Amino acid sequence: MAGKPPRRLIAALVFIPFLFMLFVYLFYREERTQRPQQLAVTTAGYVEMCLNCHVDIHLDAAHDAKVVGCSPCHLGNALAIGKEKAHRGMVLNPGDLRVVEKTCGVEGCHPADPHKVKNSLMATNRGILSTLLYYWGERNSQNADITVEQLLKSGETSLALDYFRKLCATCHLWKRKNDMPDAPAFFNEKGGGCTACHSVPGKNGEKVDGDGKKKKPHPLIIKKIPEENCIRCHNRSGRIGISYTGIFESEGYGTPYEKGHLSSQRLPGNRFYLK
Known part of the structure; x- marks a missing residue:
């Protein structure tokens, strides 16, 4: 009776085909991967692969993409080379009050401002809400401690709050930009947190991307707020x-x-x- 093959031989017969298949897979994946010719690095010294695709972004000097990159504002994965992975976790509007602590409000940028903005009357609508609830007989005084943020979290509703949502709620900073696709354009221009005031449309006109879709220029970030932004609300x-x-x-x-x-x-x- 022949002896059993040694364990090392069995391991080799299993391991060698596995290594071969792994090599073939890695070789195939590498051939399919479109790598940029060089690493994109900001003037601050950070690798920002976004800049290999987003090469035509024109902003002010303080927010220029070549200086700060894209990911400090829009999040996502700045080291990824594929669109899907790079855009995973990305936010379109960094000024949205739901994410602003991770974007505009990080240390080194505007860390003190998110708290101020979230407690401003333009974000809380506290005066409008408390007065409306009082005159509709749903509160005993006009000093009700209620804000838009609380309503978004609780989902509380009533006749007065329903009236507020229909007539007043498009003018507060918690509203998302472009969240009403079937409404007139000026409704979608409102809201957006910090960018409700501190952004204006880009000036380079629409372009067509590689998929044939029209692409608007990147909005400009501004310090001096134009009257048009105020009058919008x-x-x-x-x-x-x-x-x-x-x-x-x-x-x-x-x-x-x-x-x-x-x-x-x-x-x-x-x-x-x-x-």
Whole structure:
């Protein structure tokens, strides 16, 4: 009776084919992987592979992609070379108050500001909410401690809060940008946390990417807030924004006519104004 083959021989017969298959797999994956010709490095010395694809981003000097990169603001994986892995965990709007502590508010950027913004009246809407609840008979005083953030977390609703959501809730900083695809454009321009005030559209015009899709230029980050950003929200109720600029809302029939057409002087929502 022949003896059993030694264990080392059995191990080799199993291990060698496994190594061969592993080598074939790694070779195939490497052949399929499109690696950039060089590492993209910011002027601060950090590897930022995003810059191999996003080569045409023009921002102000303080936020320039070649200086700070993309990932400090948009998160994601700055060391990945594939689009899917690089964009995993990415945020489109770094100013969104849900993520701002990880983006704008990190140490070395604006660490003191997220707390201030989240407690501002433009984020809490505390005065609007407490007054509305009081006059609708749902609170005993106008000093109710209730904020938009609390409503988002609790899901609390009532007749007064439903009224707030329908008429007032598009003008607070917790609203996400572009979250109402079927609504008029000016609704989607509102909100966005820090970027509600501190961003304006890019100036380079739309471009077409490799997939044939239109691509808007990267928004510009600004320190000096233009009047248009304020008026985007402050144009109803007390109409503080339009009063500040010296105009007033007129009747909705669009006069005086301009060459037989309705007036071009319009507020968000196609409401007309006069100077």
